[in-house]
Amino acid sequence: MFTRRSLLTGAAAFAAAAVGRAALAAVPEPAYPQGPDTVVPKAPSTGRPFNPVITLNGWSAPWRMNNGWKEFHLVAEPVVREMAPGMKANLWGYNGQSPGPTIEVVEGDRVRIFVTNKLPEHTTIHWHGILLPNGMDGVGGLTQPQIPVGKTYVYEFELTKSGTFMYHPHADEMVQMAMGMMGLFIVHPRDANQYRVDRDFGFILNAYDIDPGSYTPKVSTMTDFNLWSWNSRVFPGIDPLVIRRGDRVRIRVGNLTMTNHPIHLHGHDFEVTCTDGGWVKESARWPEVTTDIPVGAMRAVEFVANAPGDWAVHCHKSHHTMGPMGHDVPTMIGVDHRGLAKRMITLVPDFMTMGERGMADMGEMEMPLPDNTLPMMTGTGPFGPIEMGGMFTVAKVREGLARGAYGDPGWYQHPKGTVAYELKA
Amino acid sequence: MFTRRSLLTGAAAFAAAAVGRAALAAVPEPAYPQGPDTVVPKAPSTGRPFNPVITLNGWSAPWRMNNGWKEFHLVAEPVVREMAPGMKANLWGYNGQSPGPTIEVVEGDRVRIFVTNKLPEHTTIHWHGILLPNGMDGVGGLTQPQIPVGKTYVYEFELTKSGTFMYHPHADEMVQMAMGMMGLFIVHPRDANQYRVDRDFGFILNAYDIDPGSYTPKVSTMTDFNLWSWNSRVFPGIDPLVIRRGDRVRIRVGNLTMTNHPIHLHGHDFEVTCTDGGWVKESARWPEVTTDIPVGAMRAVEFVANAPGDWAVHCHKSHHTMGPMGHDVPTMIGVDHRGLAKRMITLVPDFMTMGERGMADMGEMEMPLPDNTLPMMTGTGPFGPIEMGGMFTVAKVREGLARGAYGDPGWYQHPKGTVAYELKA
């Protein structure tokens, strides 16, 4: 599942204040994922037991036990992320991917996280939501010097409570988050049966402004993004949530965009059971089918998947389930092009005017696109064109799934083939 | 209150997979409303008893009982909606209006809904928030083929829980919702005394981008809308909420725009008692005077109207209580035009520079407008110009209302005359 690369110049040059020469020899090699598919986590082989999280189109970081400390190694660096088949983006991330690997630890764990900066500018990591000493909080200039280019910094803290957290830079923050730097940080409860669910999914909402035909996000965009993504992936590139009928399911969602995203699940109602501030007590929970995730906040929702079928899961802002498009286009609805079309067809046999009857045509009949972009509406389901993009995927609730052991990769596999079979273009 | 039209070509051509020849003869005729005023619902004459909802500037669909099934007929089609006196829009809706009629049923009911597509492109209906079999979920391509132009499709399901829901297309979704396709779907509790209130209002928040002087919304707009509406109506075209002092009142609000709308009520605090996920238990309720309705979500709020008077009810984003206006205008505040004005007045006797003392002038002295648009600030109340537009109306809490029977049209009428008397231009 992972490859291990030795760090080139980066690993050799540690921030003197943070890592001594003796520690240097002991830095764990960073791990890298292969490809953009969901890496189903295995049960942990060292440290306290826990039920791992399934990071959609992502993976969890391995660790090394060292005298009672769990040691991780994150490498901040430029990455190339396939956002969906046919479209790649030049982003910044950790360990070869954006988002970085999910960090999974257990309440009571002591963690030591080495952060090597292979970006072209300084950085830090803030451990969003985690209670820790002020010097470990990762706010550049305020609680630490920023990590210079080429240097490694070490964070050490003890996890005093379980919950759903994130990590991201607090240095040149707008730019570094607009480039994709973020990751999930899950602290499992000390008792693996507390808050237990059968499937536990996680992803972070992000958004990019990449002009069709180009590769690098515009980092100054405040509202007019054109790629609305989950873990830096867009439909039809987002893996489905494969669920056995009757499973109790948790979905953990963080938001590091510039606007609220109301995440809507079809076919089931749910409750928010956890935020980045902790677990929500039973008396305070609301029933919902759409949970509005604020920026810089996290929500974990839970439900029992008792209705079999393919249930849409998506942001309910309709522009956020579209591929790249312009937002200042005159309406063609009701405009009669027939005279024009007739004249044009004599000149250009394949000529067709678009949009005067709505845009559904565009979901059915995909048009030539510039290199390295995605259609505005795409995807095909069992009944035809799905006409979506962006923040959309499907919860596949099935009777026929093998139960297997929690965390066994086979347990996540859909019986008919790959996890995403019907949705991949 | 309603007229019944026979369907022309649409009704004759049913989707073979969905409606057999035998069923065809039995399809109920669709009903149409007359005019844009609130149609106060009557108590139901067939099926289980319930206390009906008052749809602001809307109406509830009639049904037919057929062997224990409640049968409704929705016709998706282009409509002309008067958004306020003096301004009409070319929208898409159901049964001659946008939004479509409110569907009101009772927990335990089995419903059969015929949907005839008279739009220029395919469509579906998704029953937002309702627990139903996957094949009835209305997601084009994923759970059903889209309904072709001219065809009729049938949805059948049983209502397993009461609550506040919506319906809208899940086909070319961004376009079809930007054109106004949506409606309320209320499931009343089996016991009509459960969650009982004295007045139960409902509306859906929508937004349009229609250039002054034109009639059809721009369907690609993502944020820069200029008509912020409730049930496709804007102030002063939104009927007031007529309330008897001491009534327990519920207001149910859905949001199908592209941004949160914080709905603010003056003079009373309230609690959210229901979402599109179900009823909120007592222990979990918060007191509020402004409830933030996320996109793709619903909130029902309740309060006892114990303070008589005219209480504003509005979205608290100040641009959303304005009529159409530009958002990129230089400020004139503090700019001294006096020299200019003096010279101009010798040339143009009626010349007046605007905006250097704020914009209140524009609420008092309405200017000539292009055809088919609305003033930026308008409306007159008992004490002068109200200077509003968009998402604004008034809760009229009165001692003097006749009690009458719930659901009796007279019971909604203000004693002094029409429901909206002071606010209509």
Place this chain on the structure above:
Amino acid sequence: MFTRRSLLTGAAAFAAAAVGRAALAAVPEPAYPQGPDTVVPKAPSTGRPFNPVITLNGWSAPWRMNNGWKEFHLVAEPVVREMAPGMKANLWGYNGQSPGPTIEVVEGDRVRIFVTNKLPEHTTIHWHGILLPNGMDGVGGLTQPQIPVGKTYVYEFELTKSGTFMYHPHADEMVQMAMGMMGLFIVHPRDANQYRVDRDFGFILNAYDIDPGSYTPKVSTMTDFNLWSWNSRVFPGIDPLVIRRGDRVRIRVGNLTMTNHPIHLHGHDFEVTCTDGGWVKESARWPEVTTDIPVGAMRAVEFVANAPGDWAVHCHKSHHTMGPMGHDVPTMIGVDHRGLAKRMITLVPDFMTMGERGMADMGEMEMPLPDNTLPMMTGTGPFGPIEMGGMFTVAKVREGLARGAYGDPGWYQHPKGTVAYELKA
């Protein structure tokens, strides 16, 4: 702390309907603050006892007891607000400042508030969230005539419940709020020990669109603001929250911008304990580290400050912790300027290309700016450049603070010097 100015023409001309000739002589003189720093309130010397609120970079209005009524005097007028050292704005406010003074009263108090209009256009005041008679609700045209230029109007009501409220105009509302007219209105509980905390902070979120080099906000802007402020101040001009370790702390935040602001606190989790609708009961409270403040709503959060250090407090929308900047700039990341730079340097020795390695350079090396604007990223902390702007400050949790008496100005002072010593440029 305050100065008292006699009102010039304004005070001499009262709205006849509101203030009689006899009352005129009795109008209290309005008070004015000196400078933009936080004025730490003293314990009240008349009326019921309460524990005062610390208004960040603001102050609380004095009152006069008159036969059992608390009398306040607000003067609506143009003001000049220093938003941060080096940048002033021409705003509208109350009593010489934007926001106006915080009004602090006690449950059961009867208040009489004189409002003198020295703006160039009419105005009103709406007492947001407060339960009062309809005629005192301040909605121009609907519940009262607007207050003409030069006139004084009187509001009178009794406070029937404690909580966290605001005041703002309901006349030419979009313009007057875009110009900065707003203030906090705190009603303390009748029993000063109910809901007691050790430090109680308050501020209102506002936003302005002021072009670099100019002074007056553009009042028609709907989304593309460039100054995201708290109490009309931006980082590094926002005073820190000085807290003694172990204190129970409340932060009350209102939002009168055009978008949600998710306010994030580092190092502590908290609960929302109060909204503008009232106190949230214990069973309904959620743990959070980021609370999303809707527009036209208020949230009070509470926590025990048990972790010493400098903890960031900020809006988590990354553009809202930036100074003025453009939002439609091409990305330079990954663009290789070396050839260009080499040629340019021979021509212009100090030439430097920017942005190809991110934007952190801009936080470290401030560039020449036009008159009267602020850098995009600024501020210096104990470890170097903080690279922030806008809605950002720091909670300084310290062991070494003198306890003093609540409300004693010395009690708020940081032991090392001024309250904001490290952060002021």
